[in-house]
Amino acid sequence: MKNKYSIFSLFKNAFSGHENWQRAWRDPEPKKEYDAIIVGGGGHGLATAYYLAKKHNMRNIAVVEKGWIGGGNTGRNTTIIRSNYLWDASAGLYDHALKIWEGLSQDLNYNVMFSQRGVMNLAHNLQDVRDLKRRTHANRLNGIDAVWLNTDEVKKFCPIVNTSPNIRYPVLGGTLQRRAGTARHDAVAWGYARGADELGVDIIQNCEVKGIKRNGNKIEGIETTRGFIKSKKIGVVAAGHSSVIASMVDIRLPLESKPLQALVSEPVKPIIDTVVMSNAVHAYVSQSDKGELVIGAGTDSYVSYSQKGSHDVVEGTLKAILELYPIFSRMKMLRQWGGIVDICPDASPIISKTNIEGLYFNCGWGTGGFKATPGSGDLFAHTIANDEPHKLNAAFSLNRFVSGDLVDEHGAAAVAH
Amino acid sequence: MFLINCPYCGERDQSEFSSGGEAHIERPKQPTELSDDEWADFLFMRKNIKGVQFERWNHSHGCRKWFNLIRDTSNDKIHGIYKMGEKPPKV
Numbered sequence: 001m002k003n004k005y006s007i008f009s010l011f012k013n014a015f016s017g018h019e020n021w022q023r024a025w026r027d028p029e030p031k032k033e034y035d036a037i038i039v040g041g042g043g044h045g046l047a048t049a050y051y052l053a054k055k056h057n058m059r060n061i062a063v064v065e066k067g068w069i070g071g072g073n074t075g076r077n078t079t080i081i082r083s084n085y086l087w088d089a090s091a092g093l094y095d096h097a098l099k100i101w102e103g104l105s106q107d108l109n110y111n112v113m114f115s116q117r118g119v120m121n122l123a124h125n126l127q128d129v130r131d132l133k134r135r136t137h138a139n140r141l142n143g144i145d146a147v148w149l150n151t152d153e154v155k156k157f158c159p160i161v162n163t164s165p166n167i168r169y170p171v172l173g174g175t176l177q178r179r180a181g182t183a184r185h186d187a188v189a190w191g192y193a194r195g196a197d198e199l200g201v202d203i204i205q206n207c208e209v210k211g212i213k214r215n216g217n218k219i220e221g222i223e224t225t226r227g228f229i230k231s232k233k234i235g236v237v238a239a240g241h242s243s244v245i246a247s248m249v250d251i252r253l254p255l256e257s258k259p260l261q262a263l264v265s266e267p268v269k270p271i272i273d274t275v276v277m278s279n280a281v282h283a284y285v286s287q288s289d290k291g292e293l294v295i296g297a298g299t300d301s302y303v304s305y306s307q308k309g310s311h312d313v314v315e316g317t318l319k320a321i322l323e324l325y326p327i328f329s330r331m332k333m334l335r336q337w338g339g340i341v342d343i344c345p346d347a348s349p350i351i352s353k354t355n356i357e358g359l360y361f362n363c364g365w366g367t368g369g370f371k372a373t374p375g376s377g378d379l380f381a382h383t384i385a386n387d388e389p390h391k392l393n394a395a396f397s398l399n400r401f402v403s404g405d406l407v408d409e410h411g412a413a414a415v416a417h
Numbered sequence: 418m419f420l421i422n423c424p425y426c427g428e429r430d431q432s433e434f435s436s437g438g439e440a441h442i443e444r445p446k447q448p449t450e451l452s453d454d455e456w457a458d459f460l461f462m463r464k465n466i467k468g469v470q471f472e473r474w475n476h477s478h479g480c481r482k483w484f485n486l487i488r489d490t491s492n493d494k495i496h497g498i499y500k501m502g503e504k505p506p507k508v
Binding site for chain 2: 241243244247252253254255256257301302303304305306308309310311312342345401402403404
């Protein structure tokens with residue numbers, strides 16, 4: 001049983017110099033067999049394990065992770081959370097996640113620093129205005145909060161935005177989802193890992209999957225760098241490397257893996273208390289609690305697993321940032337990184353069974369998976385435990401690429417997820 | 418970020434080019450006879466290889482011609498370039 005985190009535990013540990021905190025999760029040796037194995041210890045994988053244990057009472061499960069917990073895209077993204085998607089299926093999926101976010105810190109007994117500071121999406125041309133207004137209406141019909149702001153209201157909500165009509169892409173208005181915001185990404189990974197571990201889930205780090213063993217059409221287990229592990233159910237949540245895992249069982253997925261870049265500035269005093277996104281010029285920015293500006297750039301146009309992005313992508317984003325926020329012109333960028341994201345042709349995820357019995361895939365989150373972490377884990381756990389999708393992820397099956405029922409969010413979602 | 422040796426123009430920065438994705442995906446010869454599964458395979462399913470991959474590229478800000486590239490996607494090193502219609506060199 002884990003000690004509960006509270007103000008009292010903080011006091012107690014402060015008196016002993018913070019040297020006696022209990023370990024947040026174990027470092028177990030892999031067992032010979034599990035009832036289910038989750039491949040990939042990112043936020044989505046850990047959340048899946050947590051909800052499998054908590055809601056579906058599957059306690060003999062493991063999460064295998066090639067690197068370490070919090071070392072992948074979960075620990076280096078722009079942490080934006082919102083649910084203002086156009087289509088009903090996406091609205092259902094992302095708002096399900098947003099509702100879990102609202103109570104997540106209490107549920108996990110771990111402060112994920114979820115902050116509903118609002119997300120504003122700017123419009124820079126007439127088509128943007130039409131699209132964003134349409135999206136606002138669609139959101140409200142789905143019970144998701146959304147309002148349209150004119151240029152003056154944009155300026156009032158975020159005074160540092162340059163609303164001059166003389167810039168190359170002037171701000172013609174924007175939408176605002178007040179329930180949206182940010183969370184602390186590391187804490188999400190650590191909180192889910194701690195929660196899953198407490199429920200008996202084995203989190204096995206430094207354990208790379210090398211092969212998947214199957215007998216006919218049934219899954220038998222995985223070959224890893226730490227030996228063979230038997231299991232009849234395998235859930236793959238490997239983000240940018242999903243196609244690599246799928247190729248082990250000769251499956252091709254509708255995915256392309258590309259580097260997505262983000263960067264943070266040197267820390268400064270509070271200057272922007274919300275998240276502002278702009279799709280037309282591809283710039284989005286928020287400020288972390290440490291004071292750094294967190295800036296999201298785009299993906300490269302080509303497939304790459306190199307974890308390096310192109311300089312011209314960063315340059316394009318920073319040009320847009322400078323035009324929209326002249327106040328940032330003398331700031332220095334502290335660091336930049338590229339994570340590999342798996343993008344579907346319709347920019348919607350896949351949470352699905354496969355043609356192989358006992359093999360499930362949760363992938364295709366592309367550039368915007370962080371916001372969905374709790375919902376994705378919850379729905380994937382449901383899919384694995386019941387061997388059929390929940391009604392909220394039924395539309396996100398692999399089969400939609402055969403039937404043609406795509407959930408086309410490419411133009412509809414704020415492009416920068 | 419890397420340089421690409423365009424077979425028509427010579428070595429240029431990658432930002433002058435557009436990626437056209439996986440190469441050698443042939444349009445089905447008898448499209449009317451294809452099942453939904455086969456269409457899905459042709460339209461959407463990709464190898465998305467981590468390692469050496471055959472790709473189509475277009476010199477969109479240069480000569481605007483298409484060509485093929487052999488590239489290792491794990492480190493962006495280029496192993497060969499050949500024109501459309503030519504046989505891929507051995508890697």
